[in-house]
Amino acid sequence: MPMPPPLDLSSLSLGDIARLAEENRLPPVDRWNPDHCGDSGMRISRDGTWFHEGAPIGRQEMVRLFSTILRREPDGSHVLVTPVEKLDIAVEDAAFVAVEMKAEGAGEAMRIAFRLNTGDLVSAGPDNALRFEAGEDGPRPYLHVRGGLEALVARSVYYELAQLALDNGSQPPGIWSNGAFFAIEPAA
Known part of the structure; x- marks a missing residue:
């Protein structure tokens, strides 16, 4: 049975994404x-x-x-x-790569979902945390996927996250998703 094409996140609400991820x-x-x-x-x-x-x-x-x-x-x-x-x-690094994201809402009410290179959908939040490590080429963002498995957030997607953090205006810079705050600065 052929695999369906990757979902277009722009055509889905975050509620749809959460339902699909649960299914x-x-x-x-x-x-x-x-x-x-x-x-x-x-x-x-x-x-x-x-x-x-x-x-x-x-x-x-x-x-x-x-x-x-x-x-x-x-x-x-x-x-x-x-x-x-x-x-x-x-x-070599992380088991998956987060290749696309979609955000809805603002501030503490924001919700962010990611599509992985495998087609999986993951919503960032308390159970799927974002973390940032310092790397030679700048911050390296990771998303917890399941059971200790992580996705490296693609550089282009990281730039979208960074823009959300700048727009948020929080100190330290960071983003909210599903009620959890993730500082965008690498942990010391």
């Missing part, structure tokens, strides 16, 4: 604890490209499928897990 049922990878079976031969590059044995995975449907069985272990490593096997996967 996106994922496998219960947090409850699966099979024996470790080895290495998958896969990696996720910093830009979100998935590779198998050195070659990019060209079928977005396969990337989407693998992303649903991805889990972050307590030691920070990443694995692909099913009820019967667990395989290591190398992740």
